[in-house]
């Protein structure tokens with residue numbers, strides 16, 4: 001059997017199991033999704049949103065990219081964000097990084113990786129803002145992990161800088177923003193920052209005509 005054929009076989013078994021537990025599972029979900037959470041995570045195969053939070057299909061709206069970035073020119077991210085906030089009316093947005101992130105590590109180095117350089121440039125900027133603090137750590141893994149935390153904080157800030165979030169905060173007092181970091185070595189998520197709806201940020205970024 002080919003490796004991909006096993007995926008299809010496992011899918012059949014999974015669907016059968018789900019129906020045994022809850023005969024209406026698929027018919028209910030096929031009509032409507034009402035997730036409370038938007039997850040912005042790393043594409044890393046070891047950090048699957050549903051599995052590590054023990055949630056089911058229908059519970060989390062998910063966007064993943066390399067190093068869980070919120071880039072203001074990323075049409076993909078912005079479309080997901082607007083849909084989640086305006087249409088699905090999610091109550092929480094979680095930016096979840098992970099310790100040992102290859103994207104963060106690569107961004108700290110000088111090796112060219114082709115087109116991905118352009119993406120990692122955004123993390124280099126985060127590194128530059130926090131260089132003194134990060135470089136003061138003697139161990140390389142500690143430096144990568146600290147920058148991972150700082151990067152998550154920065155991406156939460158990037159969410160708060162969007163008119164999408166500011167408008168929802170003003171009109172609907174949601175969503176609550178969270179910055180989390182997942183540990184590959186122990187499976188535990190560490191919350192590193194949060195922003196309640198209406199939190200004020202640098203006035204330079206606050207739009208006054210929303």
Ligand code: CO
Nearest residue numbers: 042044101102
């Ligand atoms: Co990663």
